[in-house]
Amino acid sequence: MSNQESFVTSFLKLESAGGILLFITAMLAIVIANSPLEPFYQLFLSTPVEVRVGSFGIDKALLLWINDGLMAVFFFLVGLELKRELVEGELSDRRNIILPGVGAIGGMLAPALIYLVFNKDDAIAAQGWAIPAATDIAFALGVLTLLGSRVPTSIKLFLTSLAIFDDIGAIVIIAAFYTSKISTIALLVVAVCLPILYIMNRRNVLSKSAYLLIGLIMWVATLKSGVHATLAGVVLAMFIPMRSNSDSNYSPLKSLEHDLHSVVAFFVLPVFAFANAGISLKGVTVDQIFHGVPIGIALGLFIGKQVGIFGFCWLFIKLKLASLPSQMSWLSLYGTSALCGIGFTMSLFIGSLAFEETGVNLLFDERLGIIIGSLISGIFGFFVLKISLRKN
Secondary structure (H helix, E strand, O other): OOOOHHHHHHHHHHHHHHHHHHHHHHHHHHHOOOOOHHHHHHHHHOOEEEEEEOOOEEEHHHHHHHHHHEEEEEHHHHHHHHHHHHHHHHHHHHHHHHHHHHHHHHHOOOOOOOOHHHHHOOOOOHHOHHHHHOOOOOOOOHHHOOOHOOOOOHHHHHHHHHHHHHHHHHHHHHHHHHHOOOOOHHHHHHHHHHHHHHHHHHHOOOOOOHHHHHHHHHHHHHHHHHOOOOHHHHHHHHHHHOOOOOOOOOOHHHHHHHHHHHHHHHHHHHHHHHOOOOOOOOOOOOOHHHOHHHHHHHHHHHHHHHHHHHHHHHHHHHHOOOOOOOOOOOHHHHHHHHOOOHHHHHHHHHHHHHHHOOOOOOOOOOOHHHHHHHHHHHHHHHHHHHHHHOOO
């Protein structure tokens, strides 16, 4: 087995195990939020945490430290994976880019349109149009694991590649649509960090701590600028050297990626899920369940994802602009498309940007739609893939 294959295998195993842990922590949060421990859960998330150096300080509730700080680490890992895939991975071959790329576009457009159909007359609710546009790779691969060794590598690579493009789309959406008032001074600090990182990259500086120090400064400046701080993680990843000029066997990027995989899969994402999935079902009315926001999200994830991904892929294959991956049937493509309706982590994250961090007191809870849509998509996609693999 080649190094590339062994890396992909270990990556998929890690992501799958992380997806299972993600599910457990999310369920734990829901149980606690609907138990006598709920006041302690809310007190834990609202605990003020302050970091101060002289007159400069950052003072946020613990929930925002998790969403702005820990998720920046997650986005940093996403950026590292993206750069590696583009340089020497599956996405370095144009033929492997087309199908998951167009699938990701369809998988973002269709859910957003379905959501807006249900919320076009409510300006506040319409802000959540991007919530069902995301795919949770950890959860999706966790479901694939339940199907065992029968799942072809081509399906796993297609799903992983599509999720990477999906993450790129989410990054662009966050940068373009979910930023607050811009601070020019803070952005100037970010602008100073960029050429420093560029020079370090060009000179093949291999010290990971040096990059992380500049990255920390850039994260703080981005946090203060009004642009969402998690984007600093993606930008930093683009400057990490892929190779060492002096040692062909050493890659700073792969080393960092290896170090962060376990941290993100088994700490960052489970903590995020625990902090954000604790939806209280006490006093939930029928009107709240069938509000345009949760309904738009649930249908966007379940209907929009499979229609958008499968529809766009079918069109490009029929036009001979792309080809169906080996060992992948039309039915398994459809099942994989449905599985992409699991939008848990990124959907919760975008939902927090659209609604919860605005301070607006809303009569709906977008998390209800995310959980329902993701759960139905996971179950439906699992059984469709199980049938398709049995036929093959």
